[in-house]
Amino acid sequence: RVIAIDALASRKMERVNSTIQISTAGISPGGGVGNKRKALNKDYLGVDVIAIGVPTVVDAATLTSDVLDLAIDNLISQSNEGENFYNMLKQLKEDEKYHLIKESLDPYDKNLIVTPKDIDETIENLSIIISEGLNRSLHPGRITN
Template identity: 50%
Template sequence: MIEKYSIRTDLALEQKERFEADNVEISGVVLEEKYDEERDIKVTTVRIETENGARTMGKPVGTYITLEAPELAVPDEGYHREVSEEILRFLRRLLDMGKEDYSVLVVGLGNRQVTPDALGPYVADNLNITRHIVKEYGKYAMGKDQVRLLSAIVPGVMGQTGMETVEIIRGVVRETKPDAVIAIDALAARNSRRLNRTVQISDTGISPGSGIGNQRSAITEETVGVPVVAIGVPTVVDAATIVGDAMENLIAQMERSETMKGVGVVLQGYNAAEKYELVKELIAPHLNGMFVTPKDVDETVKRISFTISEALNRLFA
């Protein structure tokens, strides 16, 4: 059943939680959790160390760092600054920036015309681009002995360009020769409480659209020629997930009711995979392909994009 159970999520943390819910141990996958009570930020690191672990998780070998920040969707500048500092700290860990004149290409993935998918373009809009200044006037134009070159592109989506995004990135990388690519994208989550409250950072690259079943060619070191770090925030959730969460609450209520207790016990006997498949059958075909986003997604995505761009600007300052 587990092999057939395909959950719609881009978060490695949620893939790991799914197996834990079914009491399945995954060899080659290590999970570490840290909680900063003062700042209310939980950091979960999932390290996929073997090919067996990668096959089971459905994600490449590498490190996946997830920051869960419940107040990220709230307009609190102080809190957002603290999240930026955390993102900055992990980017420094994943990028080998020891080289002089280190150059990075930031790729803002997604469709600017669709707000839940506009995170990448918005981040690119807020960056302090420096590559052209250094190329034109030299590094001393920045007033520093050592500079880091930052460039950015917003390649759009295949429906707009007629090209796979990875083809555009590969061409730009070949011409501009950055030392690394940082790809920013909106993600899909399994748990609605993680919407606009979670940031995932990984050193494995990214497969645009995979969380909503519209997978395009992967953007990885193998496909573009330089290391790729991905930063993503879940902005949409599968409709089946919302119905599934409602069913879980219903089951809990049934178990407390004398008249409905028997039905609740039966449903509770289903594992996570069986519950998810049952929900998909119940809502098909009208809601089966629907994804949902919060009503204030416009302001939230703009706010979070600024938080991520501030981390990148400080990284390359």
């Protein structure tokens, strides 16, 4: 059995550094940022794979989409002028809005990958949480500090 741990790209800013995902489907390193590599899964490795992933980054289009949602909500609550326009923007489906923003950024080749500024401290804390969880599940009789 293989336990693979990787950073993930999130499609929502609120998920960054706030969840730990566990799956038996394996993991595709670099898949979330367009840097595809061989998947680490049972088909490729021939053994069961437990994947542990933590969303630590978002792309610029995701960040822009989330900020736009907040700005639209703020504009709707503050003003009656332009309400129809703001509501029209609000009704765009998530995928439509994301692809519109991504297409707008593509000509400038600016679809950057963004991570919070406290990422080093967060990764240190998450590594302790994940390692303690693994130690307790793999060695249930052993007490750790």
